[in-house]
Amino acid sequence: ANRSRTMEATLIPGDGIGPEITEAVLQVLEALGAPFVWDVQQAGTTAVEAGLDPLPDATLESIRRTGLALKGPLTTPSSGGYRSVTVRMREAFDLYANVRPGKTIIPGRYDNVDIILVRENLEGLYVGREHYIGVGADPHAVGVGIGINTKEEAHRVIRYAFDLAVRLGRKRVTVVHKANILKILSGVFLEAAQEVARDYHGRVTLDESIVDACAMQLVMAPERFDVIVTTNLFGDILSDLIAGLVGGLGLAPGANIGDKAAIFEAVHGSAPDIAGKGVANPTALLMAVGMMLDHVGETAKANHLRAAILATLQAGEKTRDLGGSLRTPEFAQAIIRSLQKPR
Numbered sequence: 001a002n003r004s005r006t007m008e009a010t011l012i013p014g015d016g017i018g019p020e021i022t023e024a025v026l027q028v029l030e031a032l033g034a035p036f037v038w039d040v041q042q043a044g045t046t047a048v049e050a051g052l053d054p055l056p057d058a059t060l061e062s063i064r065r066t067g068l069a070l071k072g073p074l075t076t077p078s079s080g081g082y083r084s085v086t087v088r089m090r091e092a093f094d095l096y097a098n099v100r101p102g103k104t105i106i107p108g109r110y111d112n113v114d115i116i117l118v119r120e121n122l123e124g125l126y127v128g129r130e131h132y133i134g135v136g137a138d139p140h141a142v143g144v145g146i147g148i149n150t151k152e153e154a155h156r157v158i159r160y161a162f163d164l165a166v167r168l169g170r171k172r173v174t175v176v177h178k179a180n181i182l183k184i185l186s187g188v189f190l191e192a193a194q195e196v197a198r199d200y201h202g203r204v205t206l207d208e209s210i211v212d213a214c215a216m217q218l219v220m221a222p223e224r225f226d227v228i229v230t231t232n233l234f235g236d237i238l239s240d241l242i243a244g245l246v247g248g249l250g251l252a253p254g255a256n257i258g259d260k261a262a263i264f265e266a267v268h269g270s271a272p273d274i275a276g277k278g279v280a281n282p283t284a285l286l287m288a289v290g291m292m293l294d295h296v297g298e299t300a301k302a303n304h305l306r307a308a309i310l311a312t313l314q315a316g317e318k319t320r321d322l323g324g325s326l327r328t329p330e331f332a333q334a335i336i337r338s339l340q341k342p343r
């Protein structure tokens with residue numbers, strides 16, 4: 001394949017289905033002639049099982065050096081003092097914007113969805129400040145969680161969303177909030193959006209939507225949304241909702257963007273229920289590579305990759321989660337054949 005330039009990037013295959021979908025992605029990228037030279041590193045359960053920290057220093061150093069990473073899903077047990085590795089990575093590299101496009105690529109419930117959701121990635125209810133208050137004999141009688149939103153961080157991520165809208169020729173940014181109830185926590189974010197919007201007057205308009213109403217509108221008329229910007233927890237929930245509108249988690253990519261590094265991933269998790277069975281859908285991770293190629297300016301290769309994925313799915317060549325019967329490596333081969341067809 002034609003490789004005009006190369007660049008080093010960190011590759012974390014991840015846990016559960018991570019290694020299977022990563023293998024499929026590497027085969028497709030070889031056929032595409034993608035410019036990445038991979039520095040393979042560990043994280044998550046895979047690292048713990050190798051006797052390392054869930055986020056080893058070597059992995060952090062690699063990303064610090066390359067500024068660019070593709071990450072498979074990492075397992076985070078809900079109990080035990082194990083802080084999410086994904087969240088720790090976002091903090092370590094100041095990855096303040098989580099970008100999740102939701103576009104109809106195969107006919108499904110909705111045909112014209114083309115939403116880009118930008119989620120604040122560092123603050124809100126994800127700051128990890130939680131504690132119990134004991135009452136009587138029960139030390140866990142009350143659970144307390146603190147959310148923090150700063151104007152500074154809100155301005156930065158909202159500005160990112162507006163700049164993205166300008167770059168992609170989009171006209172509307174909807175800020176999603178709950179400032180009617182969380183007057184301060186959510187109010188700060190809404191106010192920041194109103195402030196940033198003034199700088200884009202005449203180019204991009206700001207819409208305001210309360211999160212509960214937004215969830216309903218996303219289901220009733222998703223084609224009305226363009227770019228959405230919101231706080232960490234709402235963004236987490238709504239981006240999965242949007243993924244569901246356009247065909248499910250098996251298709252949805254995400255990018256964690258900072259000024260010094262960017263980490264690309266599938267929105268889905270490690271899918272322990274199907275891990276090791278060879279049936280996982282690698283499309284979301286492939287679409288994440290598409291975003292990664294866009295990010296480094298390889299737009300032609302990104303478009304070629306997306307066209308091949310689309311043609312493969314439209315030809316009915318699918319993995320089990322989408323109602324097909326192809327196993328992961330067979331699906332990868334179908335995409336490779338599609339890449340090689342003149343288009």
Ligand code: NAD
Pocket residue numbers: 017021072073074075076077086249250265266267268269270271272273274279280281282283284321
């Ligand atoms: P999940 O996304 O792993 O799985 C949800 C359902 O979707 C499962 O039935 C699974 O089989 C299916 N699914 C997911 N991806 C698929 C794919 N590519 N192909 C086919 N089917 C797919 O969510 P979960 O079960 O709630 O979480 C499992 C683990 O993943 C947890 O430890 C969680 O913390 C972690 N997780 C990690 C990330 C990340 O690293 N970015 C994101 C979400 C969850």
